[in-house]
Amino acid sequence: MNEQQKKSVSKFLSLILRHQPEVIGITLDENGWTDVDELIAKMNTSGHRISFDELEEVVETNDKQRFAFSDDYNKIRASQGHSVNISLGLDPQEPPEYLYHGTVAKFLDSIRKEGLQRMSRQHLHLSRDRETAMKVGSRRGIPVILNINTGAMHQDGFLFYLSDNGVWLTDHVPAKYINF
Incomplete structure (x- = not known):
């Protein structure tokens, strides 16, 4: 994939994994995860053709690390920035002074x-x-x-x-x- 293609896929993933999963008919669980195989299948049927290897490349090379795979690579989610109601399951942390x-x-x-x-x-x-x-x-x-x-x-x-x-x-x- 060239940089322009990766950017286009990243923008589309941001839309569906942060804001509007219904655009391609996927659902996010309570922690924002969705099934990778279903995501790929629904992206492909909606005109956004992608393979697992291409999806992995987009996730791994994203400069802001906007997306994450589960440990077994069966699920994917946006790292933050959601407007849909999910819980990232994060524990409160003490921030730096500034x-x-x-x-x-x-x-x-x-x-x-x-x-x-x-x-x-x-x-x-x-x-x-x-x-x-x-x-x-x-x-x-x-x-x-x-x-x-x-x-x-x-x-x-x-x-x-x-x-x-x-x-x-x-x-x-x-x-x-x-x-x-």
């Missing part, structure tokens, strides 16, 4: 008033390093990087989870914990 969030200037007034919201997703995503937050923010324009005092949040009782691909997840970041 994490980062990439956004753009047009959202700053709202963030100053309401903090960071998870919007339609199950969790708000935070990055361990500024570079990753920069990439995230740049998807919508010129990035603005927010420094989040997650150590203080954790001390105040906020819960944090670490996804399989290293993205930190929480439900909300009040404005008082954000360094603009």
